[in-house]
Amino acid sequence: MPNTRPDFDVIVIGGGMVGATCALALAGRGLNLAVIEAQEPPRSWSQGAIDGRVSALNRASQRLFERLELWESIRELGVNPYQAMHVWDALSGGQIHFDSQALGEPDLGYIVENRVVQRVLWEQLENAEAVTLLCPAGIVGLETDSSGAQLMLTDGRTLTTRLVIGADGRDSLVRTLADIETETVEYAQRAIVAQVRPTDWHRDTAWQRFLPTGPLALLPLADGRCSLVWSADDDRARELLALDDAAFSAALTEASELRLGTLTLDSPRTAIALRRQHATTYIRPALALIGDAAHAIHPLAGQGVNLGFMDAAELAAAILLAHRHGRALGGRWTLRRYERARRHVNAQMLQMMDGFKRLFGNTEPLIVRARGLGLNLVDHLEPVKRLMMQSAFSGQFSATSRQRSASQQRLFSDHFDS
Numbered sequence: 001m002p003n004t005r006p007d008f009d010v011i012v013i014g015g016g017m018v019g020a021t022c023a024l025a026l027a028g029r030g031l032n033l034a035v036i037e038a039q040e041p042p043r044s045w046s047q048g049a050i051d052g053r054v055s056a057l058n059r060a061s062q063r064l065f066e067r068l069e070l071w072e073s074i075r076e077l078g079v080n081p082y083q084a085m086h087v088w089d090a091l092s093g094g095q096i097h098f099d100s101q102a103l104g105e106p107d108l109g110y111i112v113e114n115r116v117v118q119r120v121l122w123e124q125l126e127n128a129e130a131v132t133l134l135c136p137a138g139i140v141g142l143e144t145d146s147s148g149a150q151l152m153l154t155d156g157r158t159l160t161t162r163l164v165i166g167a168d169g170r171d172s173l174v175r176t177l178a179d180i181e182t183e184t185v186e187y188a189q190r191a192i193v194a195q196v197r198p199t200d201w202h203r204d205t206a207w208q209r210f211l212p213t214g215p216l217a218l219l220p221l222a223d224g225r226c227s228l229v230w231s232a233d234d235d236r237a238r239e240l241l242a243l244d245d246a247a248f249s250a251a252l253t254e255a256s257e258l259r260l261g262t263l264t265l266d267s268p269r270t271a272i273a274l275r276r277q278h279a280t281t282y283i284r285p286a287l288a289l290i291g292d293a294a295h296a297i298h299p300l301a302g303q304g305v306n307l308g309f310m311d312a313a314e315l316a317a318a319i320l321l322a323h324r325h326g327r328a329l330g331g332r333w334t335l336r337r338y339e340r341a342r343r344h345v346n347a348q349m350l351q352m353m354d355g356f357k358r359l360f361g362n363t364e365p366l367i368v369r370a371r372g373l374g375l376n377l378v379d380h381l382e383p384v385k386r387l388m389m390q391s392a393f394s395g396q397f398s399a400t401s402r403q404r405s406a407s408q409q410r411l412f413s414d415h416f417d418s
């Protein structure tokens with residue numbers, strides 16, 4: 001790398017939900033930042049037109065957005081709190097119900113359209129101090145060493161930076177150019193995503209039924225509709241996608257056991273191939289991966305972007321700490337701090353979701369029976385349910401509550417304070 005002052009302190013590649021959050025967590029702290037994004041998020045949409053993609057945001061993500069003073073704007077554009085979650089198993093009949101009141105919480109989280117989060121983040125970035133937005137833009141080349149990174153852009157420009165952050169999603173080009181491998185498991189399942197209209201009120205409840213071919217989730221939206229995420233084995237997904245709208249609605253109503261009455265498809269369907277993917281390392285000299293660029297997870301527990309937001313917060317915290325102490329932003333001291341905080345936690349969550357997928361996809365009669373008994377037993381154990389919900393709130397399944405609170409304390413207090 002040339003031994004001159006770089007163009008930027010930090011360049012984030014990918015201004016999606018995770019990359020934009022990381023850039024905002026760094027903005028206004030004396031760093032010169034750039035965000036390179038392939039396409040701008042939508043600015044407006046007609047009333048009633050709901051985005052196909054929504055996320056269930058957990059408490060930790062909500063708190064991060066509060067900390068960044070973005071939560072009110074997100075709320076104003078439209079969120080729907082869900083007060084309960086009902087999970088049931090098609091084969092065993094076992095079920096478990098989580099209720100926010102029983103757990104002493106006002107809600108269990110929020111269902112938010114991805115475009116709402118993206119728009120709020122993007123508009124904030126446009127007004128942020130010392131942030132250059134390059135959009136539409138992309139990269140074709142990347143070189144890094146311990147002194148920094150050099151990026152070759154699609155328009156022929158070359159930019160230099162102390163640190164490059166790869167937040168460019170599941171098929172990350174940054175990861176490929178940095179020669180970082182992934183451990184990948186193809187699930188041979190697709191998630192069919194759409195909006196559906198139930199005849200009965202969804203009761204602000206997130207519904208999930210485990211079918212032997214994959215989980216079916218119905219997430220409550222503010223206008224009474226539900227966001228559907230129906231994960232199904234490839235063959236079953238192909239059958240479902242080949243049905244016309246009326247036949248699909250009928251199949252969905254049957255698969256949901258009419259818990260919400262009759263369900264009618266209310267938007268086009270899209271399908272996303274599912275895989276588990278974990279980068280073998282999150283860091284290289286002067287480079288870090290965050291969000292889906294680092295890990296992709298089965299959507300059955302709605303944790304993917306929540307994990308990504310915590311990556312963004314931890315990495316921003318490590319960079320700000322390095323900046324304050326005059327350490328190299330892209331140096332090992334900074335980046336190992338981030339990787340140590342996140343890779344293990346993410347790996348545990350990925351494994352946990354793998355375990356759930358395997359457990360609920362198993363049709364062995366003994367396993368099915370044990371699974372049903374287990375669900376019904378836990379349903380009657382409030383302390384266990386409370387623990388499970390606290391883990392889901394924080395996005396950390398296996399850490400003790402003490403470890404969790406220490407980590408969240410770090411994220412939301414001292415590192416962000418100037």
Ligand SMILES: Cc1cc2nc3c(=O)[nH]c(=O)nc-3n(C[C@H](O)[C@H](O)[C@H](O)COP(=O)(O)OP(=O)(O)OC[C@H]3O[C@@H](n4cnc5c(N)ncnc54)[C@H](O)[C@@H]3O)c2cc1C
Pocket residue numbers: 013014015016017018019036037038039054055056057137138139167168169170173174191193229272290291292293299301302303304305306307308
């Ligand atoms: C069906 C489904 C349901 C889900 N539901 C939930 C849920 O309820 N809760 C939850 O927490 N998670 C959920 N997830 C996961 C969540 O959607 C992802 O984790 C999240 O979108 C990842 O965000 P990201 O910013 O890391 O990546 P992305 O959303 O992929 O964003 C990457 C950004 O980088 C840009 N980009 C890509 N390549 C380049 C390049 N070369 N140059 C410049 N820009 C580039 C893209 O345009 C994009 O803006 C779900 C996933 C699926 C598939």
